[in-house]
Amino acid sequence: xxxxxxxxxxxxxxxxxxxxxxxxxxxxxxxxxxxxxxxxxxxxxxxxxxxxxxxxxxxxxxxxxxxxxxxxxxxxxxxxxxxxxxxxxxxxxxxxxxxxxxxxxxxxxxxx
Numbered sequence: 001x002x003x004x005x006x007x008x009x010x011x012x013x014x015x016x017x018x019x020x021x022x023x024x025x026x027x028x029x030x031x032x033x034x035x036x037x038x039x040x041x042x043x044x045x046x047x048x049x050x051x052x053x054x055x056x057x058x059x060x061x062x063x064x065x066x067x068x069x070x071x072x073x074x075x076x077x078x079x080x081x082x083x084x085x086x087x088x089x090x091x092x093x094x095x096x097x098x099x100x101x102x103x104x105x106x107x108x109x110x111x112x
Contacts, residue, residue: 020048023077027053030071040064044085051079060089 024046031041041064044057053072059065065085072081 019077023048023053023075026075027055027072027078030075031068035071037064037067041068044068048078051077052082053078053080054082054084056084058086058088060087062087 027046027048031044032038035041040059041057044055044059047054047056053075055068055072059068065083065087068085069081069083072078
């Protein structure tokens with residue numbers, strides 16, 4: 001009897017994961033199809049859970065970070081976007097958070 005009581009729970013978990021995968025795929029398509037900036041979004045990943053799309057990765061400008069968020073705002077099923085995208089350009093200027101252990105930090109010289 002206990003195995004029967006677990007079935008609906010497993011089924012709902014599988015359905016939720018399937019729905020999350022579908023939203024993640026819609027998000028990926030929204031930034032790769034019909035977008036002239038899709039080349040810059042190749043380092044971006046998506047995770048969807050509880051109507052929140054978590055976006056992580058790197059883009060070369062703040063403008064592209066905003067373009068990315070604007071494109072994702074039109075995806076069905078997303079109530080909130082958690083934009084964790086870092087801005088890292090070719091000169092090394094970055095918005096990477098200090099909590100990211102994979103990014104080395106350089107000391108800042110005092111202003112004279």
